[in-house]
Amino acid sequence: MAARFNPLEADAHWQKVWEEQGSFRASNDSAKPRSYVLEMFPYPSGRIHMGHVRNYTMGDVLARYRRMQGFEVLHPMGWDAFGMPAENAAMEKKVHPGEWTRANIATMRGQLKRLGFALDWSRELATCEPDYYGHEQALFLDLYEAGLVYRKQSEVNWDPVDMTVLANEQVIDGRGWRSGALVERRKLSQWFLKITDFAEELLDGLGTLDQWPDKVRLMQENWIGKSQGLRFRFRLTQEAAGMGELEVFTTRPDTIFGASFAAVSPDHPIALALADRDSAAAEFIAECKRGGTTAAELETAEKKGFDTGIKVVHPLDSEWTLPLYIANFVLMDYGTGAVFGVPGHDQRDYEFASKYGLPINRVVAASAEEASEPIGSEAETGGGVIVNSRFLDGMEVEAAKAEVIRRAESEGWGKGTTVWRLRDWGVSRQRYWGTPIPIIHCEACGPVGVPKDQLPVVLPEDVTFDVPGNPLDRHPSWKHVSCPRCGAAAVRETDTLDTFVDSSWYFIRFASQPGHQPFEKADAEKWLPVGQYIGGVEHAILHLLYARFWTRALKRIGRLDIEEPFKGLFTQGMVTHETYRAGDGSWLSPDEVKRDGDDWVHFESGKPVEVGRVEKMSKSKKNTVDPEPIVDQYGADAVRWFMLSDSPPERDLPWSEAGIEGAWRFVQRLWRMAADEQSGQGEDKALARKLHQTIAAVAANIESLAFNKAVANIYELANAIEKAPPSATRGQAVETLLLLVAPMVPHLAEQAWAALGRENLIADAAWPEVDPTLLVEDEVTIAVQINGKLRDTLTAPKGAPKETLEEMALASEKIVRVLDGKPPRKVIVVPDRLVNLVA
RNA sequence: GCGGACGUGGCGGAAUGGUAGACGCUGGAGACUUAAAAUCUUCUGCCCGCAAGGGCGUGCGGGUUCGAGUCCCGCCGUCCGCACCA
Numbered sequence: 001m002a003a004r005f006n007p008l009e010a011d012a013h014w015q016k017v018w019e020e021q022g023s024f025r026a027s028n029d030s031a032k033p034r035s036y037v038l039e040m041f042p043y044p045s046g047r048i049h050m051g052h053v054r055n056y057t058m059g060d061v062l063a064r065y066r067r068m069q070g071f072e073v074l075h076p077m078g079w080d081a082f083g084m085p086a087e088n089a090a091m092e093k094k095v096h097p098g099e100w101t102r103a104n105i106a107t108m109r110g111q112l113k114r115l116g117f118a119l120d121w122s123r124e125l126a127t128c129e130p131d132y133y134g135h136e137q138a139l140f141l142d143l144y145e146a147g148l149v150y151r152k153q154s155e156v157n158w159d160p161v162d163m164t165v166l167a168n169e170q171v172i173d174g175r176g177w178r179s180g181a182l183v184e185r186r187k188l189s190q191w192f193l194k195i196t197d198f199a200e201e202l203l204d205g206l207g208t209l210d211q212w213p214d215k216v217r218l219m220q221e222n223w224i225g226k227s228q229g230l231r232f233r234f235r236l237t238q239e240a241a242g243m244g245e246l247e248v249f250t251t252r253p254d255t256i257f258g259a260s261f262a263a264v265s266p267d268h269p270i271a272l273a274l275a276d277r278d279s280a281a282a283e284f285i286a287e288c289k290r291g292g293t294t295a296a297e298l299e300t301a302e303k304k305g306f307d308t309g310i311k312v313v314h315p316l317d318s319e320w321t322l323p324l325y326i327a328n329f330v331l332m333d334y335g336t337g338a339v340f341g342v343p344g345h346d347q348r349d350y351e352f353a354s355k356y357g358l359p360i361n362r363v364v365a366a367s368a369e370e371a372s373e374p375i376g377s378e379a380e381t382g383g384g385v386i387v388n389s390r391f392l393d394g395m396e397v398e399a400a401k402a403e404v405i406r407r408a409e410s411e412g413w414g415k416g417t418t419v420w421r422l423r424d425w426g427v428s429r430q431r432y433w434g435t436p437i438p439i440i441h442c443e444a445c446g447p448v449g450v451p452k453d454q455l456p457v458v459l460p461e462d463v464t465f466d467v468p469g470n471p472l473d474r475h476p477s478w479k480h481v482s483c484p485r486c487g488a489a490a491v492r493e494t495d496t497l498d499t500f501v502d503s504s505w506y507f508i509r510f511a512s513q514p515g516h517q518p519f520e521k522a523d524a525e526k527w528l529p530v531g532q533y534i535g536g537v538e539h540a541i542l543h544l545l546y547a548r549f550w551t552r553a554l555k556r557i558g559r560l561d562i563e564e565p566f567k568g569l570f571t572q573g574m575v576t577h578e579t580y581r582a583g584d585g586s587w588l589s590p591d592e593v594k595r596d597g598d599d600w601v602h603f604e605s606g607k608p609v610e611v612g613r614v615e616k617m618s619k620s621k622k623n624t625v626d627p628e629p630i631v632d633q634y635g636a637d638a639v640r641w642f643m644l645s646d647s648p649p650e651r652d653l654p655w656s657e658a659g660i661e662g663a664w665r666f667v668q669r670l671w672r673m674a675a676d677e678q679s680g681q682g683e684d685k686a687l688a689r690k691l692h693q694t695i696a697a698v699a700a701n702i703e704s705l706a707f708n709k710a711v712a713n714i715y716e717l718a719n720a721i722e723k724a725p726p727s728a729t730r731g732q733a734v735e736t737l738l739l740l741v742a743p744m745v746p747h748l749a750e751q752a753w754a755a756l757g758r759e760n761l762i763a764d765a766a767w768p769e770v771d772p773t774l775l776v777e778d779e780v781t782i783a784v785q786i787n788g789k790l791r792d793t794l795t796a797p798k799g800a801p802k803e804t805l806e807e808m809a810l811a812s813e814k815i816v817r818v819l820d821g822k823p824p825r826k827v828i829v830v831p832d833r834l835v836n837l838v839a
Numbered sequence: 840g841c842g843g844a845c846g847u848g849g850c851g852g853a854a855u856g857g858u859a860g861a862c863g864c865u866g867g868a869g870a871c872u873u874a875a876a877a878u879c880u881u882c883u884g885c886c887c888g889c890a891a892g893g894g895c896g897u898g899c900g901g902g903u904u905c906g907a908g909u910c911c912c913g914c915c916g917u918c919c920g921c922a923c924c925a
Contacts, residue, residue: 223921334925421924659864661864708852712861788906789906790858
């Protein structure tokens with residue numbers, strides 16, 4: 001047996017064996033229980049990075065473990081292959097996006113294979129291929145026919161650099177998420193998916209996702225943003241461009257008698273109508289639009305208003321009128337684009353009222369006696385009883401809300417309403433490298449879906465990227481077709497779908513991929529929902545919400561009887577690394593620096609280097625570590641082991657040279673343990689106990705994805721085996737140890753398994769059985785405390801009675817000395833744990 | 840501003856209210872070696888002490904308890920998400 005484990009040979013060998021035997025192919029017809037383990041599929045950016053390695057290693061451990069437990073496991077891989085970077089590359093490097101993308105996929109597939117992941121490559125898919133996106137077009141048309149897709153003129157976020165429309169979610173601090181350019185507002189005809197139709201069920205569904213992180217559920221809940229309140233109308237005292245009423249929304253109808261003004265958004269029809277005849281109003285509106293939209297600017301932005309001179313009539317008192325302002329803080333796209341202000345109980349209204357000298361009245365107080373207390377320096381937003389509010393006086397806030405809504409509805413001036421923050425999903429993108437929207441525009445018939453027998457609508461290959469904008473629109477012939485309905489000359493839709501559509505159903509296609517339709521319902525339902533989904537928290541809202549919506553939409557149209565696509569979700573932490581800076585402030589990469597005593601210096605020049613914080617690996621800070629050379633040097637198993645060690649998987653993992661060295665040493669150590677194991681006789685009860693406790697602990701820790709703890713369990717067992725004298729138990733322990741590490745370091749495990757003379761693959765072996773009688777110790781260590789402070793420990797048989805433990809504790813020399821002849825006032829005995837003497 | 844998470848050795852981190860620091864990394868000492876690497880042994884929270892032993896220790900201040908890293912109250916700090924949402 002070789003003295004050293006050679007990963008370069010072993011990795012390639014076993015990867016080939018697994019591939020030849022089809023070890024990780026999932027059968028749709030298996031009678032075994034099923035398990036679907038999925039990691040978020042990568043964008044083919046060019047090369048695998050450490051974040052991928054960590055993500056896919058976690059999923060792989062779980063997938064391999066489940067297989068050993070007897071499950072039929074589906075663990076597939078594919079490529080989220082449409083998107084902007086391919087077009088950027090096309091523009092910069094004069095290479096076709098498809099060529100660039102497919103080359104990247106080939107590279108990255110090779111890199112993934114070298115890591116030995118137990119993937120079913122027969123189900124590999126790439127979203128940029130017609131045999132994927134064609135089916136997506138079919139699903140889009142199904143949703144269109146079901147009325148879940150519509151087209152509307154809408155003001156959109158226009159990215160002037162990428163020359164495309166962005167979803168609200170893709171605008172961060174007023175800038176495009178990719179280009180960083182300041183976003184403009186433009187009116188375009190766009191396709192929308194009716195995600196708001198599902199707002200309620202998407203929100204309620206979160207309650208069923210008990211295997212999701214609370215954090216993600218909360219983020220989605222906030223994103224959906226349900227608010228319940230009252231929508232009601234004010235009558236205007238003057239006609240404003242033909243509009244006699246102003247509709248507002250409030251979540252605090254209970255404070256209706258505390259109103260001191262009403263305000264509309266600068267984009268509100270009343271404001272726009274006013275601007276036509278009042279230049280001061282027009283000037284104010286223009287000023288509002290000039291304001292910055294970054295977070296910092298918004299936070300410090302002053303509340304500003306323009307008094308229109310119009311008065312609105314209070315719905316509960318026709319004698320009472322309020323001034324109507326145009327105000328910069330009122331958003332057109334939330335609620336009705338108009339509000340009424342209650343300065344006493346809303347901080348924003350308070351600031352506005354303070355500035356414009358409007359009354360600040362109290363209508364909620366801690367008690368009825370405090371009705372005349374003035375409001376202090378801040379609005380009071382808490383609960384209490386209603387005061388100064390006529391028929392509402394004395395009611396609790398919630399009761400008053402209900403009463404005002406009831407009254408508004410019976411008197412006909414308003415209605416209890418739910419308002420959502422969630423907007424419909426705009427999916428049109430003015431890009432080439434995406435799924436063509438399968439619609440034909442006919443002058444006579446309007447938009448017509450492409451007949452299904454004409455799908456896929458394939459992207460033309462002959463396009464150029466020498467000018468900005470959408471090459472599909474410029475293509476000489478592609479868009480010119482005849483109308484499927486009337487046969488007249490018509491044009492194709494030249495927009496493509498948001499790439500988040502592609503990732504909203506790929507997990508279904510993995511489960512079932514027939515040629516003639518997107519998926520077979522019955523096959524897909526055998527696998528779905530995904531049992532465990534693993535990926536970065538950056539997808540907590542967008543991707544996960546869209547996929548949940550898409551799944552529910554398919555259910556509504558009867559295509560799939562699944563409500564939630566991902567039963568379990570895990571969001572893993574990032575891989576981080578120290579940062580280094582030269583004297584001139586420029587970033588240095590890890591291989592440009594070296595240690596010099598306690599300091600760091602530049603490798604070549606020897607100049608001192610400043611060590612910065614540990615941060616997410618990024619190209620801009622040059623603190624990335626490319627996995628491939630690491631695999632070349634240490635092999636796949638050492639990298640995998642390191643990815644699982646030390647840091648809890650949900651937290652960041654600091655990459656270090658010492659860490660990978662340590663992982664490499666352990667892999668070699670495992671090899672030596674297997675290679676050097678001497679056959680021995682007899683039973684070693686203590687080792688057997690440790691072994692079975694470890695089997696149980698590792699299983700439990702893998703189940704809960706606590707890989708760092710499973711790793712620690714394995715180290716402990718390895719230490720115990722090495723310390724134990726030769727015995728039959730020890731031989732079994734080494735074999736079992738290999739089974740326990742097999743999901744984590746599979747190449748080494750196969751090699752050692754074979755070296756021990758086993759003929760089957762360890763990948764096909766069963767997870768070891770636990771002997772429950774060996775999980776309990778027969779001797780326990782008892783802590784002896786005086787006043788809660790540890791003074792001694794003693795060994796006692798498990799289950800020893802309290803009296804015995806107390807006697808033993810009192811007999812301890814150390815205890816006798818500390819007590820100094822005085823009997824304890826009280827004795828607390830916790831069986832099998834401790835004795836606490838209160839002196 | 841709102842919401843959330845987290846603060847434990849030199850570092851990553853363990854710890855059903857019951858022996859804080861498992862396990863790993865780093866570092867020290869020693870063995871093997873002509874030497875180095877690898878490997879093995881051993882020590883490694885801080886302070887006092889030759890030692891035996893003792894004292895202090897889980898961000899800070901209180902509280903509950905025989906006993907608190909863990910539970911409760913109040914601060915401080917770091918990170919993340921949302922952000923004028925009516």
